[in-house]
Amino acid sequence: MSQEQTHIEKTAEELEMTVEELRAASEQLAAASEEADAAAAKAESLLGTLDSLAHAGGPSDLIYLAAIFALACFVGYYVVWSVTPALHTPLMSVTNAVSSVVIVGALIAVGADITQSPAGGLSRWLGVIAVALASVNIFGGFLVTNRMLAMYKKKGG
Structure with a gap:
């Protein structure tokens, strides 16, 4: 046998092994x-x-919203109480800005014409309550901010 013939036989055997490996991989x-x-x-x-369980009487949206509200209360509490005293004034300013956005939303709820919906009266009263509470928060925030800024002013005399 010549060397070329031996090389061809080895190549043929390698090709057969490769074909078998490909068949096994395909399987x-x-x-x-x-x-x-x-x-x-x-x-x-x-x-x-x-999906059928979710639509067939799973927890209502109210439970999810109440859970989100409770988590927001805890997060807000820990965020506000962990702020250093030097940052209270900027934090109060941001709180006043958030309260002003709440007032805008509450005024929209109060002025919306939703008397035909089942929750029309309730929505209007909740809007009035939200306007009152946000107003107290804004004015109180400004008073506290002014008092804190007054502490940094030099006393005359």
Whole structure:
């Protein structure tokens, strides 16, 4: 046998091994594809079940909104009480700005023509209460801010 013929036989054997490896990989890929299809079908079934549970009497939106409100209260409490005294005046200014945005929203709620809706009267009264509380917050904030700024002024005399 010549050296060239030996090289051709080795190459042929390598090609046969490569073809066998490709067939095995193709079979594994087909099996993985079937498993992925089965998992996708299960996931779609679970999503359908969750969707039907959500619309069939799960927790109401009010519970979610109350939970968000409670979390916001805790976060706000810890943020405000961890502020250093040097930052109280800028924080008060930001609080006044937020309260002014609340007043704008509350005035819109008070002036909206929603008497035909079931919660029309309730929405209007909640808007009035929001205007009153935000007004107290704004004016009190300005008083506290002015008092704090007065502490930094030099005393005459």
